[in-house]
Amino acid sequence: MRAFGEGAGCPDWGNRAVEITVAEALVRCLEQEGVEIVFGIPGGAILPVYDALRHSSIRHILVRHEQAAAHAADGYARVTGKVGVCVATSGPGATNLVTGIANAYMDSVPMIIITGQVATSLVGTDAFQEVDITGITLPITKHNFLVKDPAALPVIVKKAFIIASTGRPGPVLIDIPKDIAETRIKFKYPKTVELPGYKPTYRGHPSMVQQAARMIMESERPVIYAGGGVRIANAAPELLQLAETISAPVTHTLMGLGCFPGNHPLFLGMLGLHGTRYANQAVTECDCLIAVGARFDDRVVSKVSGFAPTAKIIHIDIDPAEIGKNVRTHLPIVGDVKNVLGAILPLLKKKENAAWVARVQQLKKDYALRYKREGMLKPQYVLEKLNEFKDDDAIVVTDVGQHQMWAAQYMRFKEPRSFLSSGGLGAMGFCLPAALGAKLGAPDRTVIVVIGDGGIQMNMQELGTAAEHKLPLKIIILNNQRLGMVRQLQEFYCDKRYFAVDFHFDLDFAALARLYGMEGYTVKTEEQLLEILPRALSSPEGVIVNCIVDREENVLPMVLSGSPINEAID
Amino acid sequence: MLICLPVLAASFCPGLKSNRPLDRYHKLEGFTGFNNENMCEADIPGKAWAGAGPGVRCLELRFLRHNLRGGVMMKHTLSVLVENNPGVLARVAGLFSRRGFNIDSLAVGRTENPRVSRMTIVVEGDDFTLEQVNKQLHKLVDVIKISDLTKDAYVDRELVMIKVFAEPSSRAEIMQLVDIFRARIVDVGPKTLTIEVTGNSGKIDAFELSLRPFGIKELVRTGKIAMLRGYKNSIKGNNHKEEDVS
Known part of the structure; x- marks a missing residue:
């Protein structure tokens, strides 16, 4: 049996056996795996890792919520094809990552998640900020590790990268207790590791x-x-x-x-x-x-x-x-x-x-797709025009809901890795942080965020991260002041008994954009759209275009639950 | 470490509780006691034992039952080699519960290689379920190899310890039964005898049945462990894990 990673050509300097802390070893391992960016938020249990990260060439992006760290690593991985990495502390830091990990698992995205853990002497005592994150993430990771033996860390990291990026990719979590992270070990990054139970099939029979x-x-x-x-x-x-x-x-x-x-x-x-x-x-x-x-x-x-x-x-x-x-x-x-x-x-x-x-x-x-262009601005029209005006190599990131389906129906792409969306999990809040990761992964390409007014408010804090790192995202909000997809479901499955789907507060997203140092526009008509959209896309700054669209519009065609796919409502 | 999970007797097939036409249950080899053309779930002989107390399982009368998908429900004994890593039991057990597979019993212990453990898992399901069990188990990184022993001739054993009420008047009779079943008395109390017996499920069920009239105070039963007959190793072939990655 050939072992993994043979002939990977790791630089030699990392393989001299020198004594460093496990946290430093972790950072060296990441460097050797070619990691350039990690997303995360520090905290008590992960302090040693952050201390080691300070001296590294790896760029750390301080997000505003751990969920965004996971989604951003996800977006980065989807665009680059490389392994995305995110870091969080124990307890709440780790649990905040969970949605992002599940999302990566459902969509087979290669990701490494590093979490701090309370010291081994405290594990199992319900200590402050302790949570069994390897237990919690058991069903939503491809594999996970709790580091118990300091000397095993380099092997674990190597295994984690192999498992995450080969076969059907997926997220792999490494949980490191604080005392282990501070232990000194002789560091040597292995070139090969043995994984007797992991042999993906690559060649068809x-x-x-x-x-x-x-x-x-x-x-x-x-x-x-x-x-x-x-x-x-x-x-x-x-x-x-x-x-x-x-x-x-x-x-x-x-x-x-x-x-x-x-x-x-x-x-x-x-x-x-x-x-x-x-x-x-x-x-x-x-x-x-x-x-x-x-x-x-x-x-x-x-x-x-x-x-x-x-x-x-x-x-x-x-x-x-x-x-x-x-x-x-x-x-x-x-x-x-x-x-x-x-x-x-x-x-x-x-x-x-x-x-x-x-x-x-x-x-x-x-059976061509169709919608009626009368009355208020139609979301489909916005996306058709966006499709017309965008660069060929632009990356479109969507959130989850009606706008996502319309984008999938009305937008066209020439290349893979140009359309990012939360598919399997359908996690609202994915879009904005994933766009951050996408922009960092492909700085030369325009990143367009297509999002609803519901979805943007689920991870809106990340506008701060985008502003801090001067990431000019083009954010197109299809604003119907409600959770449109849920409203549509209530229309079809609850006999129009609408409940808890309207936002009774009209948030001025254009003003919000200006607060974050971005350009902000509000668009209510087709004429305004045609004027603003090209300007927004060509501006070097980040932009929010708040499109006030028809509130009653449904995503059609729609196959009702239990029907075969050729019997759609149109 | 040996772990045994109690059986959930066919409780996942609620649709079968009716007086459906009786073609849903087919008699299997070796069993001749029931010929009722109209047999339904409540008539499965084992069902009568399901309420008999903790650890008492349905008698393994070999019926072919059909599930709602129309697949034939069968018991399979899987021999699974796993890396002896912390959490591997949780991974396997979690997989079964999360994907809705039914574990009849699960026994874990280390093998001749201390880094490798063997799990003997008895699972009930139709071919489709078994295929999924097999494939999903394979996806666990800690799982090295899986083999379905049911396809071959194999020996299987369980160990049970039974504490039975034994008044002086009934002791002789109990000890006779112990003899017949080649069981052993491992503890004698003033009012009870504790008996150990090993064997396949059928023998253990029969022994338990014969002690029942005396009153069983406590019963503990391991999961099934099994091995292929003859020279062959229980783990053979490599299923889906066929290719190396470089």
């Missing part, structure tokens, strides 16, 4: 690959269903080549947005609950569904028996546990999406499927 190629070539109405795995595996070029070779229309999940060029004739847009009707119809009619790095989430599948009823399903995923979990699969291929597609492609021949492509084009015409 050759006979499965051959069968898949045969099934694809035999199909007459293929559809590709692309998920976040395509982004994680950097397999967008292979996906494009596959789609063009077999003339298969491509639909994507929320996580898969950007993995296939939005202006391509074979692009179908998002499928599922709020997916386009033509994507859902195409999936329902297809005879071969090629799922690539997607996990058949309930928001995609809706009614299981009505999902792709006539299709043979090929499921390519690196995580064997996803195969057959939600939907029956005819041909599973466990492996890295890039490798598997790379193996299938040479076995395929060019084919046209002319009738099927024509049928799909007809569906796109018949």
